[in-house]
Amino acid sequence: MKPADRVERVPPSGIRRFFELAEERDDIISLGVGEPDFSAPWSARTAAIDALERGKTSYTANRGRKDLREAIASHVQRYDLEYDPDGEILVTAGASEAIDLAMRALVNPGDGVAVPQPSYISYVPGVTFAGGEPIPVPTTAADEFVLTREALEKSGAADAEALVLCYPNNPTGATMSRDELAEVAEFVQENDLFVLSDEIYAALTYDSEHTSIATLPGMRERTIVFNGFSKAYAMTGLRLGYALGPEVAINAMNRIHQYSMLSAPVTAQYGALEALRSCEDEVIEMREEYNRRRRFVLSRFDEMGLDCFDANGAFYAFPACDSDDEAFAESLLREQGVAVVPGSAFGEGGEGHLRVSYATGMADLREAMNRIETFVRKR
Amino acid sequence: MDAKRELLSLLLSNAREDTADLARQTGLSESEIESQIVALESEGVVRGYQAVVDWNNAADEHVEAKVELNVELDRETGYEQIARRIAKFPEVASLRLVSGNYDFALDVEGESMHDVSNFVAEQIAPIPEVTQTVTHFVMETYKKRGIEFDDRDEDDRLSVSP
Numbered sequence: 001m002k003p004a005d006r007v008e009r010v011p012p013s014g015i016r017r018f019f020e021l022a023e024e025r026d027d028i029i030s031l032g033v034g035e036p037d038f039s040a041p042w043s044a045r046t047a048a049i050d051a052l053e054r055g056k057t058s059y060t061a062n063r064g065r066k067d068l069r070e071a072i073a074s075h076v077q078r079y080d081l082e083y084d085p086d087g088e089i090l091v092t093a094g095a096s097e098a099i100d101l102a103m104r105a106l107v108n109p110g111d112g113v114a115v116p117q118p119s120y121i122s123y124v125p126g127v128t129f130a131g132g133e134p135i136p137v138p139t140t141a142a143d144e145f146v147l148t149r150e151a152l153e154k155s156g157a158a159d160a161e162a163l164v165l166c167y168p169n170n171p172t173g174a175t176m177s178r179d180e181l182a183e184v185a186e187f188v189q190e191n192d193l194f195v196l197s198d199e200i201y202a203a204l205t206y207d208s209e210h211t212s213i214a215t216l217p218g219m220r221e222r223t224i225v226f227n228g229f230s231k232a233y234a235m236t237g238l239r240l241g242y243a244l245g246p247e248v249a250i251n252a253m254n255r256i257h258q259y260s261m262l263s264a265p266v267t268a269q270y271g272a273l274e275a276l277r278s279c280e281d282e283v284i285e286m287r288e289e290y291n292r293r294r295r296f297v298l299s300r301f302d303e304m305g306l307d308c309f310d311a312n313g314a315f316y317a318f319p320a321c322d323s324d325d326e327a328f329a330e331s332l333l334r335e336q337g338v339a340v341v342p343g344s345a346f347g348e349g350g351e352g353h354l355r356v357s358y359a360t361g362m363a364d365l366r367e368a369m370n371r372i373e374t375f376v377r378k379r
Numbered sequence: 380m381d382a383k384r385e386l387l388s389l390l391l392s393n394a395r396e397d398t399a400d401l402a403r404q405t406g407l408s409e410s411e412i413e414s415q416i417v418a419l420e421s422e423g424v425v426r427g428y429q430a431v432v433d434w435n436n437a438a439d440e441h442v443e444a445k446v447e448l449n450v451e452l453d454r455e456t457g458y459e460q461i462a463r464r465i466a467k468f469p470e471v472a473s474l475r476l477v478s479g480n481y482d483f484a485l486d487v488e489g490e491s492m493h494d495v496s497n498f499v500a501e502q503i504a505p506i507p508e509v510t511q512t513v514t515h516f517v518m519e520t521y522k523k524r525g526i527e528f529d530d531r532d533e534d535d536r537l538s539v540s541p
Contacts, residue, residue, distance in 0.1 A: 019539040032539035121541050170541075292389070292404040299403035339538055362393075366400065 010125040014345030021330065022339040029368040030360070032339040034170065036234035036315070037359045040271065041282040044233060047274030048267045056266055062258040063250075064091020064242070065269050071276040072242055079202060080215045081225060087247040090254050091264045095200045095228035095241030096122055098253070102196050102224050102243060103130035105252035112160035113196075116147045118318075118343055118350030120170045120198065127164075135160050138349040141320060144309045145174035145349075149183045158191045165213060168201035168313020171346045171355035173294075175313040178211045185216040194249075195223040200241070201314040203232035203283055206291045208312060214244070221246050224253075229268075231314070232283050233275045238268035290315050293358040293365055300369040304376050315359045318343065323352050336371040382407060386415050387424070391525065394428040431526045440490045442516065443472075446499055448483040449511040458482065461508050470498045481513070492516060 022028060039045070063069060069085035076083065083089050092098040099122065107113055109131035115123045117136045127134040137155040139145045147165070157163060165184070167176040176184075188195055195213055202210040214223040228241025241264075243253060257263075294311065301308040301319045308319035321328040325342040332338050343353030358365060385405055389396060398416075402409045419425040434441035450461050458476050465485070466474050473486040485503075489495040496514065504512050520528055 013541070015539060015541055019537065022538040028538060030536075030538040033536050034540045035536055037534065037536070288385075292385075295406050296400065296403040341539060362404075 006129055006131065010128050013121050015121055015341055018326075018329065018339075018341055018345065021333060025337065028333065028337045028339050029364045029371070030339040031356045031358070031365075031368055032341045033357045033359055035236040035359060036231060036286065037361060038234040038286050040229075040233055040235045040238065041275060041279040043278050044235065044271045044275040048238070048271030051267050051270035056270060058266060060263045060266050060269060062254055062263055063089065064264055065266075065273070068269050068273045068276075069242075071273055072244075075276050076225075076227070076244060079199075079210060079212045081212055081244060083244045084247070088244060088250055090243045090250050090257065091269065092228075092241045092243060092257065093261050093264045094230060094239040095198060095226045095243075097239075097257075097261060097264075098224075098226045098228075098241050098243040099123070099196060099198060100126050100129070101253040101256050102226075102245075102249070103127055103132065104256055106194065106196075106224075106249060107132040107162060111162065112156075114152065114155065114157035114160040114163040114193070115347075116151075116164065116166070117348040118145075118171055118346030118353070119164070120166055121346060123164045123166070123198075124347065132161075136348045137163075139172075139174070140349060141307070141309060141353070145169060145172040145318065146176050146180050147184055148180075149187050152184070152187050157187070157193070160191075160193055162196060163188060163193050164196045164198070166198040166200075168205055168210070169316075170201065170314055171316050171341065171343065171350065172318040172353075173311025173314045173316040174309070174318075175205055175208060176211070177208065178216070181211055181213045182216055185213055185219050188222065189218050193222070195219065196226070197223055198226045200226060200228050200231050202227060204287055204290060204315060205313045206287070206294060207310075210313075224249055229272045229275055232286075233272075233279060234286065235268070235271065235275065238265070238271055240264055240268040240272045290358065293362065296362070296365065297356060297358045297369065300373070304369075304373040306372075306376060315357055317356045317358065318353050319356065320352055321354050325350070325352055325354055329354060332372065332375050336375045338368045338371050338375075340372075382411075383415060383419070386412065387419070390416075390419075390425065390428075431524050433520070433523075433528050435520075435528075442489050442492050442495050443520075444487045444489075444495045444499075444517060445515040446485040446487050446503065447481040447511075447513040447515075448485060448503065448509060449481050450483065450506075450508045451510050452508065456508055461506070464506065465503065468498070468502060470495070470502075481511070487514075 069089045073083050073085040103126045107130040111132045112135045113127040113132045114135045114137050116139050124134045137151050197213050214220050214225050224245035229235040297317045306319040311317045329340050329342040341355040343350030398409045398412045401412045470487050472488050475484050477484045487495050499514050
């Protein structure tokens with residue numbers, strides 16, 4: 001048996017190789033983790049447990065429970081997003097499923113999809129699996145990893161059908177302001193692209209308010225917004241996300257979803273509903289804690305002379321190391337027992353950088369930063 | 380969260396954190412942190428710094444008890460006077476006036492149950508205003524001053540994940 005060509009076309013993830021290296025030893029401090037170090041708020045957990053105890057173990061509506069969709073519609077109003085829970089919201093098994101559905105539902109074979117780089121590792125393979133052609137659009141440290149019109153033009157994104165956005169960004173921690181997004185929105189409209197906007201880290205925006213590109217004039221009808229419960233509510237393993245978009249797009253995505261997933265896990269849906277209803281304080285506490293760590297990490301990189309822009313979102317810093325980030329990360333792991341992810345694992349433009357997650361406790365973070373400093377000073 | 384509250388929260392979780400790290404986390408300068416701490420101390424907001432000790436791991440004999448105390452007041456003697464007298468005993472680690480079925484809640488510490496019982500029987504109970512004492516020995520401590528005493532949960536997240 002031989003894997004299909006579209007699978008063969010996708011190389012193994014760069015992150016996988018590093019994961020295997022890190023797994024070889026059990027004494028490391030890992031700053032390579034892309035998920036919160038908190039547990040889901042207790043009330044969300046008990047709601048999920050309670051649902052199980054009451055025997056709520058069936059499928060739900062393909063689109064997700066109506067009460068959850070209504071709660072999502074109400075929740076996203078904080079970002080000035082208005083969506084009809086009946087036709088414009090789809091609850092999925094994580095935001096990742098939603099993104100995959102959008103790629104498959106909206107990208108035709110051969111369609112170009114512009115993907116800013118460096119980026120979360122699933123976008124490019126997602127485009128390929130959907131039969132599309134990824135068009136990398138580099139973002140640079142000089143621009144603080146913000147997507148610019150110039151980069152879009154240079155990379156040939158004008159010929160694309162779609163553009164992927166992810167702000168706050170994994171792996172860089174960059175965010176985009178309304179003005180910066182407006183420049184992108186103008187390009188998108190001029191060239192008739194649609195936008196797949198992954199806003200899973202929206203709640204983890206620190207010194208500014210999160211802006212969704214869908215709220216810009218003329219963008220709602222050409223944007224699918226993705227969000228979920230993994231990051232803000234520390235519910236990664238419960239796999240619950242959602243997509244917001246025009247009815248025609250959500251219907252198309254649901255057509256695939258109803259055959260592939262049928263519905264998102266019902267237990268997680270009950271947990272998520274409770275998270276939206278009662279866990280705002282916990283989200284604020286977690287954000288405040290991340291923010292303290294963010295300041296700490298950025299300040300330490302500055303002191304040790306690793307250039308790092310002011311990463312204002314998610315829970316990642318993206319400092320420059322030297323040209324060979326893989327060698328740097330590998331030596332750091334072997335010599336100091338600190339795992340970080342080489343920036344090149346996230347695609348073009350990531351080279352020469354490291355993704356440093358601060359989703360770990362202060363004691364470990366302090367020790368890890370001391371070890372990184374020792375490593376840097378020795379070089 | 381304002382700067383003072385944030386600093387208090389950081390000091391509560393780790394009072395030994397050095398000013399440089401406090402500055403890095405809050406975005407304040409080290410000198411601002413230092414002056415804030417001086418202010419907190421001089422205003423009586425921060426009353427002291429102590430270790431949170433897990434005596435089970437210290438291999439020393441140590442017993443703690445919660446003591447409920449009822450008192451009877453008269454024209455000459457109020458809660459304040461009684462409290463001042465009791466607070467002087469080194470065995471009394473904390474003393475608070477509380478609402479509810481009794482008046483004072485004490486944390487009493489000693490090297491043995493005998494020590495603690497004797498102290499309550501011989502020093503506290505005979506105070507003229509004290510009408511009743513109820514002593515609860517602490518059998519096990521799971522959490523103290525916000526710090527959990529169980530071994531830290533294993534972090535079962537993958538060491539590298541997307």
